[in-house]
Amino acid sequence: MGKTLAQKIFDAHVVEQPFGGCFVLKLDRVFCHEITTPFAIADLVARGKDRVFDPTKIKAVIDHVTPAKDTKTAEQGKVLREWARRHGIRDFFDIGRNGVCHALFPEKGFVRPGFTVIMGDSHTCTHGAFGAFAAGVGTTDLEVGILKGVCAFRAPRTMRFHLTGQLRRGVGAKDVILHLIARIGVNGATDHIMEFAGPVVDRLSMEGRMTLCNMAVEAGATSGICAPDRTTVEYLWPHLKGDFASKEAALEEYGKWASDPDAAYASVTEIDLSSLEPQCTFGHKPDQVKPVSAMEGTRVDQVYIGSCTNGRLEDLRATAAVLKGKKVASAVRAIVSPATPAVYARALEEGLIGIFMEAGFCVTNPTCGACLGMSSGVLAPGEVCASTTNRNFSGRMGKGGTVHLMGPESAAATALAGAITRAET
Amino acid sequence: MKPFGGPALFLDRSDINTDEIIPARYLTESTKEALKPHLLEDLDLPGFDAAVDLACMGVILTRANFGCGSSREHAPWALEVNGINAVIAESFARIFRQNMANGGLLAIELPKPTIEEIFTRFKGKTARVQIDLKASVVEITVDSSVATFPFRLSPFDRALVDAGGWVDFADARY
Numbered sequence: 001m002g003k004t005l006a007q008k009i010f011d012a013h014v015v016e017q018p019f020g021g022c023f024v025l026k027l028d029r030v031f032c033h034e035i036t037t038p039f040a041i042a043d044l045v046a047r048g049k050d051r052v053f054d055p056t057k058i059k060a061v062i063d064h065v066t067p068a069k070d071t072k073t074a075e076q077g078k079v080l081r082e083w084a085r086r087h088g089i090r091d092f093f094d095i096g097r098n099g100v101c102h103a104l105f106p107e108k109g110f111v112r113p114g115f116t117v118i119m120g121d122s123h124t125c126t127h128g129a130f131g132a133f134a135a136g137v138g139t140t141d142l143e144v145g146i147l148k149g150v151c152a153f154r155a156p157r158t159m160r161f162h163l164t165g166q167l168r169r170g171v172g173a174k175d176v177i178l179h180l181i182a183r184i185g186v187n188g189a190t191d192h193i194m195e196f197a198g199p200v201v202d203r204l205s206m207e208g209r210m211t212l213c214n215m216a217v218e219a220g221a222t223s224g225i226c227a228p229d230r231t232t233v234e235y236l237w238p239h240l241k242g243d244f245a246s247k248e249a250a251l252e253e254y255g256k257w258a259s260d261p262d263a264a265y266a267s268v269t270e271i272d273l274s275s276l277e278p279q280c281t282f283g284h285k286p287d288q289v290k291p292v293s294a295m296e297g298t299r300v301d302q303v304y305i306g307s308c309t310n311g312r313l314e315d316l317r318a319t320a321a322v323l324k325g326k327k328v329a330s331a332v333r334a335i336v337s338p339a340t341p342a343v344y345a346r347a348l349e350e351g352l353i354g355i356f357m358e359a360g361f362c363v364t365n366p367t368c369g370a371c372l373g374m375s376s377g378v379l380a381p382g383e384v385c386a387s388t389t390n391r392n393f394s395g396r397m398g399k400g401g402t403v404h405l406m407g408p409e410s411a412a413a414t415a416l417a418g419a420i421t422r423a424e425t
Numbered sequence: 426m427k428p429f430g431g432p433a434l435f436l437d438r439s440d441i442n443t444d445e446i447i448p449a450r451y452l453t454e455s456t457k458e459a460l461k462p463h464l465l466e467d468l469d470l471p472g473f474d475a476a477v478d479l480a481c482m483g484v485i486l487t488r489a490n491f492g493c494g495s496s497r498e499h500a501p502w503a504l505e506v507n508g509i510n511a512v513i514a515e516s517f518a519r520i521f522r523q524n525m526a527n528g529g530l531l532a533i534e535l536p537k538p539t540i541e542e543i544f545t546r547f548k549g550k551t552a553r554v555q556i557d558l559k560a561s562v563v564e565i566t567v568d569s570s571v572a573t574f575p576f577r578l579s580p581f582d583r584a585l586v587d588a589g590g591w592v593d594f595a596d597a598r599y
Contacts, residue, residue: 015599019580024599035452036497042455049596065453072453122496122520138498138524144595152581152591186440187490191519220493222519284469285440372449372495393444393494394469
């Protein structure tokens, strides 16, 4: 019997199986941000174990609330900053160079096919787009990761989603993942890895694959994963040049990180997405999804473009294409947060920022803030937001507020109309 | 080993997420104690009043997929500082379940029909839960009658609870 991609990564990293069904894995990357790491640092200090297993494998960023909005958030940044400095963690990204972790770290080339990655952040599953096993963990797992470079997981049971057909114009990775979550439910993939494959995935850019894997956790999955291919190598090439003589050599090496044809899956689901329409959530769970066309006319107070789900260059391009030469409805507050400084800079070069500003958008610095109602776009009670983020939980973007998740084109069209609507294609 | 159990709090809904358990606006706190007054502050459950319902509770009984969403360990911490040492549910989200065990707290899964029976028989009554780890049995006492329900804890979760959490376990071992 063959093995799945995730099983192969487990095999290559397992330190031991201290108990049946429990795999302690060696970690290639431990990512840190200022919200969940300071508690881990404080506990290590209190235990007299203020050490790191390998400063070159730890990467840290201040991204959730930046610039600091008050004394408490300034303190969190300070704790992370000083810790990075005293342990010689060179890849620490502070204000001016910081961005949303799950957009910034891939851009820096920190994740490679076959890697194991943890972070104290549920959307760490995003990095599975590179053919890595990447999982969100709590602060205690993060703390042990920092100290020992290991983390424990259950056996990697994989659900394969074979996605076929041709996506319609104006339908993207966000619509696909919302559709899949609706299909299996918010706990449909608990304790499983969602492996995305098939012609639709093959044609997606790395950005699209990251959007797909990003929301695997919204179906309960431990991680999303896509097998690496030429698209992966092209994306990573600036960082791979020193390691490989050619792209072909990299492709050959990384080709081993693929599921065998006879691998044992927990389930295999084949879906033809040719007729999929743009999707949008209603209610307060990410599996409450309808076509945007069925939600048309729902009034919104705010539109938000950004986050680790849809704040990358491709998303900004798609949004700007809808907005170009038009104005945001007068009753709508529209906000865009380019996910990283590089995305911001490129969006400026390409004239996208100008399009956003002419349309009446507020352009913020790269930050996670609004997505979880911490800063830079918090809703008031009773307000409604059309958002390209990942969670529509009650009060997620502000107590008493409602969030409708959707793709960038739909969010842009909604900003123009003042009510949920689909983009003209 | 510390005893597990206490007065029961019934939360009759599935998919209670970590934003409801402890909203993100409190993630800027630097002590676990500061989370105490905000536990379940945003819970979307008709009839639930955190101020009243959380007084002197020890164990939460709930439905499927408890603790879904964010990885924030602030969720089990907020339970812990409120005296809650165990959650009994039909199922848990993976990260929340691991966070409970990593901190030496109990996340016990019981089959759907058992949870259904517990809610039918005991919801709305003053119930007390006692968890016998050695015998792997949950005891629910209402008035003077006791009902028992067997449970299974994975060997790993049991070892973490025995060790008092993952940091001590891992530091001694790796």
